[in-house]
Amino acid sequence: MKGQMMHRPLKIADIITFAAANYPNGELVSVRTEGDIHRTTYRETAHRVAQLAHGLNKLGVNPGDRIATLAWNGYRHFELYYAISGIGAVCHTINPRLSAEQMIYIVNHAKDRILFCDTTFVPIIEKLRAHFPEDLRVVIMTDRAHMPETSLEGALCYEELLDGQPQEIDWPDFDENQAAGLCYTSGTTGNPKGTLFSHRSTLLHAFTLCITIPKVLQEGTRILPVVPLFHVNAWGLPYAAPLSGASLIFPGGALDGKSLFDLLDTEKVFSAWGVPTVWLGLMNEINQRGRLPDGFGDVVIGGSAAPRTLIEAFETKGVNVCHAWGMTEMSPLGTQCNLPPDMADLPQEQRIDRKQSQGRGVFGVEMKIVDDAGNRMPHDGVSQGHLYVRGNTITSGYFEDPEASTPVFDRDGWFCTGDIAVIDPQGFLKITDRSKDLIKSGGEWISSLDLENIVMSHPDVANCAVIAVPDPKWDERPLLVVVPREDAQPQEDDLLALLADRLAKWQVPDEIVFVEQLPLTATGKVSKLTLRKQHAEGGL
Numbered sequence: 001m002k003g004q005m006m007h008r009p010l011k012i013a014d015i016i017t018f019a020a021a022n023y024p025n026g027e028l029v030s031v032r033t034e035g036d037i038h039r040t041t042y043r044e045t046a047h048r049v050a051q052l053a054h055g056l057n058k059l060g061v062n063p064g065d066r067i068a069t070l071a072w073n074g075y076r077h078f079e080l081y082y083a084i085s086g087i088g089a090v091c092h093t094i095n096p097r098l099s100a101e102q103m104i105y106i107v108n109h110a111k112d113r114i115l116f117c118d119t120t121f122v123p124i125i126e127k128l129r130a131h132f133p134e135d136l137r138v139v140i141m142t143d144r145a146h147m148p149e150t151s152l153e154g155a156l157c158y159e160e161l162l163d164g165q166p167q168e169i170d171w172p173d174f175d176e177n178q179a180a181g182l183c184y185t186s187g188t189t190g191n192p193k194g195t196l197f198s199h200r201s202t203l204l205h206a207f208t209l210c211i212t213i214p215k216v217l218q219e220g221t222r223i224l225p226v227v228p229l230f231h232v233n234a235w236g237l238p239y240a241a242p243l244s245g246a247s248l249i250f251p252g253g254a255l256d257g258k259s260l261f262d263l264l265d266t267e268k269v270f271s272a273w274g275v276p277t278v279w280l281g282l283m284n285e286i287n288q289r290g291r292l293p294d295g296f297g298d299v300v301i302g303g304s305a306a307p308r309t310l311i312e313a314f315e316t317k318g319v320n321v322c323h324a325w326g327m328t329e330m331s332p333l334g335t336q337c338n339l340p341p342d343m344a345d346l347p348q349e350q351r352i353d354r355k356q357s358q359g360r361g362v363f364g365v366e367m368k369i370v371d372d373a374g375n376r377m378p379h380d381g382v383s384q385g386h387l388y389v390r391g392n393t394i395t396s397g398y399f400e401d402p403e404a405s406t407p408v409f410d411r412d413g414w415f416c417t418g419d420i421a422v423i424d425p426q427g428f429l430k431i432t433d434r435s436k437d438l439i440k441s442g443g444e445w446i447s448s449l450d451l452e453n454i455v456m457s458h459p460d461v462a463n464c465a466v467i468a469v470p471d472p473k474w475d476e477r478p479l480l481v482v483v484p485r486e487d488a489q490p491q492e493d494d495l496l497a498l499l500a501d502r503l504a505k506w507q508v509p510d511e512i513v514f515v516e517q518l519p520l521t522a523t524g525k526v527s528k529l530t531l532r533k534q535h536a537e538g539g540l
């Protein structure tokens with residue numbers, strides 16, 4: 001027997017319509033490329049989203065068309081998220097830090113019809129224009145007064161696209177499984193691969209965020225996504241914030257510690273979300289000024305493992321750390337590490353131990369760990385295996401790329417994350433490595449993340465990474481690459497002694513390389529692939 005309830009499609013545009021009606025004064029604050037700070041509300045934004053949608057219709061955009069964006073975090077980018085998907089087209093966010101070759105590949109692979117860009121990125125597009133589809137139109141996201149001189153033929157002005165358009169729209173109805181967003185992973189190996197989100201997956205993911213992180217996602221809180229709108233939909237915040245009545249503060253392109261501190265401070269941001277490298281910069285600034293930004297009380301750290309010292313530094317200053325794990329293919333949220341009430345009174349040391357894990361699962365994402373043969377392993381806190389996931393917010397295949405899709409699903413349709421993990425009986429997940437970064441020495445796995453955490457606890461170390469280098473006797477050995485803190489000179493012997501204190505002898509690297517900085521991927525994470533290329537051949 002079927003239930004007798006209505007079936008209405010879950011649609012992204014309904015979020016902004018809802019927010020405009022129920023949280024009309026919820027704010028969007030943006031640091032603009034024009035150089036000023038722009039303020040608007042969900043009510044005003046809903047009007048502009050309608051105008052933009054009419055503008056897109058006038059340009060002849062059809063359902064399913066891919067419309068690309070190359071832009072910082074700001075209100076116009078947010079408007080594009082809603083207007084493009086609202087009319088049934090697909091918002092394809094492009095990471096401006098990709099190499100020219102990767103950018104050319106994805107614009108062509110996605111067959112983008114229009115490319116919206118911030119003025120900052122006009123020179124990149126001018127350089128690559130000849131390699132993009134011939135009929136690609138470019139819209140520059142500014143007003144007429146700020147339009148740059150450009151060689152891009154027929155480039156349109158964003159504000160002129162909206163001018164004079166009606167501020168209301170009847171959003172079309174379509175199947176909730178209609179594609180809404182497209183995001184390519186940075187593609188550290190092979191070509192980038194596209195994850196194609198649907199309206200349904202996007203709404204379910206937004207609901208999940210709201211029920212999983214309710215202390216942040218509630219009416220009146222102020223949230224700053226440092227994580228870019230071009231990196232997995234800024235982890236779902238552009239949807240979950242208006243859904244819950246929280247305000248969004250968009251930092252534009254200035255993501256250094258000082259700029260972030262000032263913005264957090266003046267805008268009284270409660271919670272900020274981003275990758276660890278960004279927080280290392282902010283923490284320096286907090287230490288220099290000897291205080292926290294006004295009203296700052298929460299930080300969500302994901303994208304790569306949060307170093308223990310960073311978690312400790314925030315927590316001892318009274319800022320709650322929520323360590324989260326996920327991936328582009330998962331929309332992205334998989335786990336989050338806010339502690340349950342019965343762990344709130346644990347001694348600080350043990351609380352930090354817990355927070356160093358990636359936390360517990362979220363509703364709708366099933367997880368399993370398996371051995372090399374695919375057999376399930378127990379969630380006993382010890383067994384380490386390949387992590388697989390399944391759920392409605394997880395990709396079922398890469399966009400127009402069957403070759404890349406086949407190997408990442410097992411016989412039962414679970415998606416292989418490429419991460420190596422342990423799950424304990426209380427449900428806490430600990431990522432110990434990425435399978436491609438694993439170090440296998442004498443037949444035993446060495447967790448690069450464990451080593452990195454220990455080294456990061458040394459006061460003279462600013463950042464570090466551990467990679468595998470080939471070894472004739474042990475197959476692979478770990479190599480430690482260290483960035484010293486400014487004006488500090490950490491000694492190799494000290495660091496090795498620190499590791500030897502905490503690890504078995506065979507897990508301690510034989511050698512340390514000191515460098516001025518670590519190479520980063522397009523998403524701001526340490527690029528171990530580049531490090532391996534730099535150091536692995538002949539490293540030892």
Ligand code: ADP
Pocket residue numbers: 184185186187188301302303304305306323324325326327328329332358417418419431433434521523525
């Ligand atoms: P990209 O490879 O383009 O950066 P993603 O952002 O989707 O793609 O990266 C997802 C991967 O990042 C995960 O599979 C995992 O290896 C790593 N990751 C994400 N969050 C964490 C975390 N909190 N701790 C450890 N690793 C993480």
